[in-house]
Amino acid sequence: MSDRNLEHWLQRLEATELPILSRSVALLQSAKNLDSAHAAQITESIMADANLTARVLKLANTVVYSRQREIRSLSRALLCLGYKNVQMLVASAMLIESVQGPCREEMLRILQRGILRAQIARRMAEQGLPAVDGEEVFIGALLYELGIMLVLAHQCLKKQPIRRDEVEEILGFPPTRLTHCLAKSWHLGEGLVMATASHENQFTSLIGTSEALVDALEKTQSVKDVIQNPSLWTGDWQLPVKERQALLDEATRAAGEHFETLGLSVAYVASGGSNETLHKEDASHEQASSQTMLMSVLSDMISLGQEASLDFNLLLQILVEGLHRAVNMPHVALVFRMPKKESLEVRLALGPEKDKLRDTLAVSNAQVGSDPIFASAFIDKRVVQFGLSEETMDRLVSHPMPPFLANFGPGGLALPIVLRGRTIAVILTMSDKPLDKASVNACLMLAEQANLCLRAATQIH
Known part of the structure; x- marks a missing residue:
């Protein structure tokens, strides 16, 4: 029965027009093969959107990326951030713009989770799986809940909005199976295919642990509490406390900068363990004379x-x-x-x-x-x-x-x-x-x- 349900949903999603969401996924797909040879096209596309230009410049001037002086040139910003990071930012912005109506809040929450999960997974891979492609890990973790997002978007178009925790009941099978099939048919990379596979492998372990950490952060709103919980750091990820703190501090800080650049709230706290959620206004980039x-x-x-x-x-x-x-x-x-x-x-x-x-x-x-x-x-x-x-x-x-x-x-x-x-x-x-x-x-x-x-x-x- 679940196989018939899966085929049914794949056909429904193929037939449903989700244009901006589809373009965002295609953008992420192309990011894997992006290099500096495409810089002119990227510059041209971004500069056609003044708001997006301001976002990229703002991200380049954050504490995570900036150097000795302010970056005012988009070309320099692209060089500083890396073309793949900019591609991820553009795709995230497109996803946010595509989400409207009653499912917007739920979709934004999933996107926030995906960004943080991706930042954590990439850093964990750098420490524990050096042979694994960090970009494959990032995309796999970011799109881990792609099936859920598409079902939510589909239901919104049908004016039948649902919550994230209702998706599996609607589908009749785990949403990761839907993501797995989409990852293969849309050629979204080995990282996402392996992360959503039914058998245990390095990717399922890595992204499963990252997902558990995101769940814990979402509940406690505190990095400190998560660091000190040994049940979250098992198997290949039994890191010393100092390494856990460094990893999560760096990941949450990078995710926070990403959130702010997109105009989202900073939902997780780095370094210090305060239980308060930080909400920061998205200040528009100050235009230089x-x-x-x-x-x-x-x-x-x-x-x-x-x-x-x-x-x-x-x-x-x-x-x-x-x-x-x-x-x-x-x-x-x-x-x-x-x-x-x-x-x-x-x-x-x-x-x-x-x-x-x-x-x-x-x-x-x-x-x-x-x-x-x-x-x-x-x-x-x-x-x-x-x-x-x-x-x-x-x-x-x-x-x-x-x-x-x-x-x-x-x-x-x-x-x-x-x-x-x-x-x-x-x-x-x-x-x-x-x-x-x-x-x-x-x-x-x-x-x-x-x-x-x-x-x-x-x-x-």
Whole structure:
């Protein structure tokens, strides 16, 4: 009977539209294979959402991650946090936004449990199972109650809300069986498949212990009480008291920062054993002034240029972000001209119409020489000022606004990026008003610093 019930529920969930929840799961799935090569796409996606940008910057500046000075650049924040951590944050935010209606409180509680369980499990794996992939453990622990979340969401859509503890009765079998089948069919990773398997293994032991610790923390609201309870630390996890405290302090602190960044209450107390639940208001990220932001971007670029091995992609991402956020250029695109490709390649585009801008800049390589802006920037290595401006600067090439860019603003700049004497990329910036001298100078300053870093790097190597 339970097998028929399982198949029935799998079919029901496949047929039910849970779009945001599904996208969140896909985001977590892709996180396993994420690396810095995707940084431009991640930066572009996050910066399309001002609220999410603020959340990522806030997380990067928490005590868990921050270093000597405040991080104001999203590209630096991504580097500091790690792309996988940012991916987890984005997925968590999407999950929260997907949860509405009468099941919201219950779903948020499950998400909080999942985040804490994942933080605990990853740290336990680092100590007791060094050969196990920490990211697999994290995803397995985070999504351990995926079946419960999907059933709750399904029931809410049907206007028949239920509580978490009623799910197994509704299903007629343990929810972990549903999660196990979904983990395999949705390719959510070996960690989740093993964690929800019916037979005992390293993952079931690890995540089972993490789940028991979360249950205990939820009941007592105190790390100290959980540390001193020997019945919770059995089998492979009989750690000395000091190691238990260090593990839970670190895990609860990291989970708390994650909660706060998502606008949730901090539900568990680290270091000290107070039985009071901490509730902290989610303060919005304080926006830096344009001038301060500009100096921060310059500082990031200079710092990057002094490193032994220059991260070329990160340098250009910081430059593009600086033009967009510090100089307040609403439309910015990083355009590469690759000799073996038929058309220009837009690596990064920021702004409210970034997709339209990408399509507009799909110019063939053969046309570059005949377009005055691209010819001046790519071939002559000159900075181009086009369209309307309050003042024309003598050292810049000036051209009228080309028709294909007219929809993005009255004026703009084309800034060449030169490597070993050849323009490899051009950054196009478009303003929503005629260019003023201060904006032009700020753009030139950032572009010149990027080119200076590139020249210094090529001379060293």
